[in-house]
Amino acid sequence: MAPLPFSHLYQGIPPTLRWPVKFCLYNAAAAYILSIITGNVSQVDRVWTFLPTIYTAYYALLPLWPNRPPLFFFPYVPETVNPDLVQRYSPRALLMFGLVFIWMCRLTYNTWRRGLFNLNDEDYRWAILRRKIPTWLFQVTNLTFIAFIQNVILFLLGLPTQVAAIQQPAKLSTSDYVLAALALVDIATEFVADNQQYSFQTYKRTGVHEQNEWPGARIKWTPADAKRGFVTRGLWAWSRHPNFFCEQSFWVIINLFPLLAPESPKLTASGNITSLWPLLPSLVLCSLFFSSTLFTESISLSKYPEAYKAYRKRVSMFVPFLTPVWGLLLQLQGKKEEVDRVVYGQDVVQEKKTQ
Template identity: 85%
Template sequence: MAPLLSTLARGISPTLQWPVKFCLYNAAAAYILSIITGNVSQVDRVWTFLPTIYTAYYALLPLWPNQPRLFFFPYVPETVHPELVQRFSPRALLMFGLVFIWMCRLTYNTWRRGLFNPNDEDYRWAILRQKIPTWLFQVFNLTFIAFIQNIILFLLGLPTQIAAVQQPDKLSTSDYVLATLALIDIAAEFVADNQQYSFQTYKRLGVHAQNEWPGARIKWTPADAKRGFVTRGLWAWSRHPNFFCEQSFWVIINLFPLLAPEWPSHSVVSPNSSFIPLWPLAPALVLCTLFFSSTLFTESISLSKYPEAYRAYQKRVSMFVPFLTPVWGLLLRLTGQKEEVDRLVYGQDVDKDKTQ
């Protein structure tokens, strides 16, 4: 495999050579481990780390040697433009800092849910196994679970690669605005995670957890537990506020180099270019496509478990964008369905004025 990777590397940008090799090795390792263990959630366990590793590589280009010191050790080929390894890009460093904070949040949430357990597997894969033939699931495992997911994680680092190539002297107004939005987004996703975890704890144990997480000090009721899924807090505005924030975060990261004054005409590698390529939008577009398709599958499972209540939830609350939820409420009011839908979604013990 190494000679093949070396051949492929010679045909791509020097700053992408190590990340591409790292991505393909990880994909191969994920597939091999899934066959050995019978558990296909190998990528899930490193999802929280890989985008940060790719981002760190681009943001810290001046630190890496020209040759790998150890297997998997990052390096920068001698063919890389000299200016890229002489000083750090402040924009790339800022993006790395934000992605590192994102990693800390996701790692904590993954840890407390027990998903780092080697025996744990995403429940959706078990359901998919039952729906399709074994041979087709293994094809899906090889192509999508192992390789395509790793490629998506590789793509999430590309905006930082563009920022590193731009080599700005200082941060611009757009950098400060986007950084603020990214931090707000991470905080909102942390609250959504806390509310979901708090609800699931109450649903499983029947009592409120002693630890109260920020944004999750909600007094769950037996009606909430009987319903089976969370519809309060941020979840009253979006059926998947955590997914909405996740997609929003990577869209924001994608916009850093694209809204910068240096884009697209000023960069170290291709100065004064008047051509505006579309490929830099790929990371955000691919991730949003993945989340949309994955959410459809997740909701089909929820709908099979709670057919009446979850169908009402879909009518009442937007899938992602919270600003659309009041519109759905207005449409239900106009059709005379709002009172019944609210009863199913929010429960009879909820003040109707709070569901307007």
């Protein structure tokens, strides 16, 4: 019997990609089937926190895996893989795995406390999109983007670790230490942003400040803050989405590990940029976050038209260093005090005047 076309296609995949590709496709199919059965399309959202870590762990721990899987989903490394890759661990890949594991712990904790692991929970944005477009178009979106494209993006986030594993450095370089420090600062900053948002939403819902809040989130919210409807203090006074900015920055940093390593191929005089391909996963992720943020902000504008419009004029979408520039432009236009009053509250404006 002639082999199936799919078998030929699968054999054409590079050996170090075969298990991750198989795992990705089955996860995408499972997410779509479960979304149809449950009527809930947030199946991928619930595993978003784990999948990049699984792909990263696969490459960082290559010497650990057998040549043949004892179970259907068990990781394995085909015998055709370069023996050097399975004889010793790559210190750079292990470092990247450690950072991604810390990232996973932060995201898992924030997802858990928000109740998003509840199987009945669905991202509010999907419900809004479901009302805005025809049913058939939403199902196409569910199949292509929600189930499959998002799973592919999560798979791509593990590929820089594959490059690091192939580089096989004898020891870590200066760039590794610098990038690791930046990644830890980035995770800590995102954790603060998460805590500030959670603290605000709790106060907005209950009118009571949480006890024993995390450092960085001990902000004395006021009734004016709750009335405004969205957070504009703490890190959120510098960026409209500091958590999203840190999330994108983290994966750019992870993607830079193999690119800035001494073992990385350098650009040629002819301008060949093929060595920049490890940046592809972070660029795809940034594109996803940008489009998703535009949709999220359109929802916020519909709920708080005047206040959120002023917030967009005063505070940068992502990059906090641009916010003072927006403030200067408003100052030159003679509108800064008025916008500050809407965005930060009357009490903030009065406080600035007395200083």
